[in-house]
Amino acid sequence: xxxxxxxxxxxxQPHETIPIWIMRQAGRYLPQYREVRSRVSFLDLCxxxxxxxxxxxxxxxxxxxxxxxxxxxxxxxxxxxxxSVTFPNGPPKLEPPLREPADVDxxxxxxxxxxxxxxxxxxxxxxxxxxxxxxxxxxxxxxxxLLCYLVEGGGxxxxxxxxxxxxTYPDAAxxxxxxxxxLVGNYLKLQINSGVQALQLFDxxxxxxxxxxYSRYSLPYVQRVFELCHTEGIPRTLYLGNTACxxxxxxxLNCEVISIDWRTELTLAGRQLPTKAIQGNLDPNILFAxxxxxxxxxRTILETMRDRDGFIFxxxxxxxxxxxxxxxxxxxxxxxxxxx
Amino acid sequence: xxxxxxxxxxxxQPHETIPIWIMRQAGRYLPQYREVRSRVSFLDLCxxxxxxxxxxxxxxxxxxxxxxxxxxxxxxxxxxxxxSVTFPNGPPKLEPPLREPADVDxxxxxxxxxxxxxxxxxxxxxxxxxxxxxxxxxxxxxxxxLLCYLVEGGGxxxxxxxxxxxxTYPDAAxxxxxxxxxLVGNYLKLQINSGVQALQLFDxxxxxxxxxxYSRYSLPYVQRVFELCHTEGIPRTLYLGNTACxxxxxxxLNCEVISIDWRTELTLAGRQLPTKAIQGNLDPNILFAxxxxxxxxxRTILETMRDRDGFIFxxxxxxxxxxxxxxxxxxxxxxxxxxx
Numbered sequence: 001x002x003x004x005x006x007x008x009x010x011x012x013q014p015h016e017t018i019p020i021w022i023m024r025q026a027g028r029y030l031p032q033y034r035e036v037r038s039r040v041s042f043l044d045l046c047x048x049x050x051x052x053x054x055x056x057x058x059x060x061x062x063x064x065x066x067x068x069x070x071x072x073x074x075x076x077x078x079x080x081x082x083x084s085v086t087f088p089n090g091p092p093k094l095e096p097p098l099r100e101p102a103d104v105d106x107x108x109x110x111x112x113x114x115x116x117x118x119x120x121x122x123x124x125x126x127x128x129x130x131x132x133x134x135x136x137x138x139x140x141x142x143x144x145x146l147l148c149y150l151v152e153g154g155g156x157x158x159x160x161x162x163x164x165x166x167x168t169y170p171d172a173a174x175x176x177x178x179x180x181x182x183l184v185g186n187y188l189k190l191q192i193n194s195g196v197q198a199l200q201l202f203d204x205x206x207x208x209x210x211x212x213x214y215s216r217y218s219l220p221y222v223q224r225v226f227e228l229c230h231t232e233g234i235p236r237t238l239y240l241g242n243t244a245c246x247x248x249x250x251x252x253l254n255c256e257v258i259s260i261d262w263r264t265e266l267t268l269a270g271r272q273l274p275t276k277a278i279q280g281n282l283d284p285n286i287l288f289a290x291x292x293x294x295x296x297x298x299r300t301i302l303e304t305m306r307d308r309d310g311f312i313f314x315x316x317x318x319x320x321x322x323x324x325x326x327x328x329x330x331x332x333x334x335x336x337x338x339x340x
Numbered sequence: 341x342x343x344x345x346x347x348x349x350x351x352x353q354p355h356e357t358i359p360i361w362i363m364r365q366a367g368r369y370l371p372q373y374r375e376v377r378s379r380v381s382f383l384d385l386c387x388x389x390x391x392x393x394x395x396x397x398x399x400x401x402x403x404x405x406x407x408x409x410x411x412x413x414x415x416x417x418x419x420x421x422x423x424s425v426t427f428p429n430g431p432p433k434l435e436p437p438l439r440e441p442a443d444v445d446x447x448x449x450x451x452x453x454x455x456x457x458x459x460x461x462x463x464x465x466x467x468x469x470x471x472x473x474x475x476x477x478x479x480x481x482x483x484x485x486l487l488c489y490l491v492e493g494g495g496x497x498x499x500x501x502x503x504x505x506x507x508t509y510p511d512a513a514x515x516x517x518x519x520x521x522x523l524v525g526n527y528l529k530l531q532i533n534s535g536v537q538a539l540q541l542f543d544x545x546x547x548x549x550x551x552x553x554y555s556r557y558s559l560p561y562v563q564r565v566f567e568l569c570h571t572e573g574i575p576r577t578l579y580l581g582n583t584a585c586x587x588x589x590x591x592x593l594n595c596e597v598i599s600i601d602w603r604t605e606l607t608l609a610g611r612q613l614p615t616k617a618i619q620g621n622l623d624p625n626i627l628f629a630x631x632x633x634x635x636x637x638x639r640t641i642l643e644t645m646r647d648r649d650g651f652i653f654x655x656x657x658x659x660x661x662x663x664x665x666x667x668x669x670x671x672x673x674x675x676x677x678x679x680x
Contacts, residue, residue, distance in 0.1 A: 160628060210656075242582055244582075
């Protein structure tokens, strides 16, 4: 039986206390993180193993979360494809955007172990610093989500360029998605070799697709990624926004955990994903409510999932920058003092 | 039996050809609309019955849609509550935003028939100009969606202010929602008295809530609106984004049609809403694809819904400003030549 509650829950195995971590737990809502960021740019922070270690551990030390997540960004592996990836204030910028099949063929394949060695070094340092107190989660963006960024050249409201691209050039889209699946799968495998003990794949933008397009343009590549990084003892999680729209497609996916958003009812997800662990799903905005409301909302989730070994408490989306610290503390305490 | 296919389909009654209209069909994608807008501001356009008539009829004349929808904006009824509503380029701006319970008590109730007489006059003119060729749809925003605009002071990405408000001041939120439900319900009733032959309530932002919060903060007020405007022979439609997350809550709602987004599978919606007509649900971005792809995607929807009397073809969201006109024409022709 795994020694960490988080790993046990991810494999739907018995354990005592429900584990909790939160997406973007090492981030701007933390004064200690903002202090580090006041001296270094976001991109520099992602490139310096010592600072990555510092900010990865901050939320563990401050709140006692049950898992750490590597401090990095889903766009890091794209920078060496021959695309400029920058983080001006606001959304990221990728230049030039991919708009034609020929743009895909121009992408520069590279040696991940070499070019992304700073991430792998960061992982080794973080593992050393954690002393196995809690497991370390590695991550990457899904192939489809990375395609969105590459084609839009950044964030988007309607993802019109992405959809124009996939509907106009389905073959080039499939070539790009295959290339990205190999990149992501191999990158995650290297993360495991460097010490991460769990994986999360962020299909942040998968939820902009209709279910039938999701089945065509995202799911097969998620599956390919999970095949490539499959490793005994390392649970794999898929995060996907608007999860409720896609639940019927996820029951047989080759991963252990599905991380659901707050719009997706836990009981519905539990019923439709009988063999998976569920992670989620408090609305990050509830953390702006009075503390008593936060605690009540957390308890409702805990009561609902009491009997399911496969449950990890998390938010339904990343924590927001202005979130009050005291409510995060109250949330963690509520989860940790809950008796199953 | 109703004489218009649109009305028959909305009441799930037999009819020959599947009707089609599209959200924002009188809008910026149309050169003829842009021509009118080049001479008048958006807000002026909403206030001038003659111009409202002109742009409402444009898509009917150009494409032969099976329903016209009143040219107006969901924020129009808010302007007389004592809030400044402006449409600078980009998202609308509402000032001052509501942030405290006292802000709700300061709202100015008003005589709708008097202050919004220009809308009602627009409806009478449009009906006159349509000569009953196609029915005219009236509309308004749902109480929760209007609350979002009032509290955020405009659009939003995360709706943090809205959620702070409802979670911190649930009583003031419920007072505001009741006030808005009465306003919207009475306004829609006046629209019917002035000549609209169908209604659509836009719960544009309802989909930001978890299902349990949706049940508390949106649905009861939607129900109240539909009660207030219930009129023999006038079908009522609810549009709600991220519909799949909320299908299980909508089966018993007191309306005739549910308009679903492209993330929601038609068969799933059909199964979960056995007594409702379904409206939707082509991804508006598919209209940027090659014409053959548009036609194929439309045919898939038509084949799926062939046997359901209660089906109205529409997009899953409003048509986008850059949409190619020829694809809209091909879409309408595909629907109109489809044999059930």
